[in-house]
Amino acid sequence: MATSRERTVPYEIPEDGSAPVRAGIPEHGRVPKYYWLKARIAPLLDELGEGGVLPTERELALRYEVSRETVRQALRELLLEGRLRRSGRGTVVAGPKxxxxxxxxxxxxxxxxxxxxxxxxxxxxxxxxxxxxxxxxxxxxxxxxxxxxxxxxxxxxxxxxxxxxxxxxxxxxxxxxxxxxxxxxxxxxxxxxxxxxxxxxxxxxxxxxxxxxxxxxxxxxxxxxxxxxxxxxxxxxxxxxxxxxxxxxxxxxxxxxxxx
The missing domain is CATH 3.40.1410.10 (Chorismate lyase-like)
Structure with a gap:
């Protein structure tokens, strides 16, 4: 069973080979909370589309039942990867690199x-x-x-x-x-x-x-x-x-x- 600091993310095979092996998930299937949340937010970015405004940290924390610090860490990684960007409207979905x-x-x-x-x-x-x-x-x-x-x-x-x-x-x-x-x-x-x-x-x-x-x-x-x-x-x-x-x-x- 996953501990309070870990969650299980479903195993997925990358379709085109461009993603990390097993999407970065170790063989035991347990990952830190922020990574679990990041995997959950990714489909939301596809739904919102380029320029779409992401829900606030508070809204994401309530939706996924995690702390705001966990939300911040997940968003930091998505920002560093170029999936998100800051704008006057808040945090929005970035276009392709x-x-x-x-x-x-x-x-x-x-x-x-x-x-x-x-x-x-x-x-x-x-x-x-x-x-x-x-x-x-x-x-x-x-x-x-x-x-x-x-x-x-x-x-x-x-x-x-x-x-x-x-x-x-x-x-x-x-x-x-x-x-x-x-x-x-x-x-x-x-x-x-x-x-x-x-x-x-x-x-x-x-x-x-x-x-x-x-x-x-x-x-x-x-x-x-x-x-x-x-x-x-x-x-x-x-x-x-x-x-x-x-x-x-x-x-x-x-x-x-x-x-x-």
């Missing part, structure tokens, strides 16, 4: 392919002497001028990430005068400067946002983030830019095609 290909394409192109409207807000565009380590990556001399472009990324007016780009001033000397901060940077390089991307090295990892990053993106500091480090080169193989891309883990997933 946006899928970005791990490919040499702009954020603008990736978001538009999914029927979403991309956007960016400029945080800063500054000119600095390039430190030695970055200078080696950009193949310029230490102390030479480098641009630092920082922007918040949007999808349908929702803040979803933070982009930080470093590029030598000699490659784009009029960046502060000719570039529209809410437009595609790669589009600017290609159309205005005649610079086309050749290839790039990328590294993907999970991190927690710093307090500053969380404030800019509008998320709790404890929200997992997907961080991409990119070093790209032009068609001649010459280093072009160094980019740090931070995406909300609850709103993004990444895909790549593998060939044998």
């Amino acid at each position: 946006m899928e970005q290909p791990l490919a040499l394409a702009s954020y603008t192109e990736g978001v538009r392919k999914q029927g979403r409207t991309p956007g960016r807000t400029l945080i800063g565009l500054e000119r600095h002497p390039c430190p030695p380590a970055l200078a080696r990556e950009l193949a310029i001399g230490a102390g030479e001028s480098v641009w630092h472009l920082e922007r918040v990324l949007f999808a349908d007016d929702e803040r979803v990430g933070l982009e930080s780009t470093y590029i030598a001033v000699e490659r784009v000397p009029r960046l502060d005068r000719d570039f529209e901060p809410d437009s595609s940077f790669y589009g600017y390089l290609r159309e205005e400067m005649g610079l086309c991307l050749g290839d790039a090295d990328e590294r993907l990892e999970t991190v927690l946002a710093t307090p500053r990053e969380a404030l800019l993106i509008g998320t709790p500091p404890g929200l997992p983030m997907l961080l991409i480090h990119r070093a790209s080169r032009d068609e001649e193989g010459r280093p072009l830019e160094r980019v740090r891309l931070l995406y909300r883990g609850d709103r993004f997933s990444f895909s790549v095609r593998l060939e044998g």
Whole structure:
């Protein structure tokens, strides 16, 4: 029999293989109360649909006969997984995660392919002497001028990430005068400067946002983030830019095609 801290969740086989094995339920079938509640809330999210307002913590606690702290823990996990999001109306059902290909394409192109409207807000565009380590990556001399472009990324007016780009001033000397901060940077390089991307090295990892990053993106500091480090080169193989891309883990997933 399940203890006061455990409940039994029915065994279910994932239909498409995308869910965890046995939906995360151990073989003995007993799980903590919050996980039992989370499994019960999941069908409710499907009924409400994207944008549907979830009942209050008090209402959920009464409906499922659990404590409000159990409700909070279940909702925290659903928020971290991207199933729910906070809004002015309360807690609402989130839409599906946006899928970005791990490919040499702009954020603008990736978001538009999914029927979403991309956007960016400029945080800063500054000119600095390039430190030695970055200078080696950009193949310029230490102390030479480098641009630092920082922007918040949007999808349908929702803040979803933070982009930080470093590029030598000699490659784009009029960046502060000719570039529209809410437009595609790669589009600017290609159309205005005649610079086309050749290839790039990328590294993907999970991190927690710093307090500053969380404030800019509008998320709790404890929200997992997907961080991409990119070093790209032009068609001649010459280093072009160094980019740090931070995406909300609850709103993004990444895909790549593998060939044998």
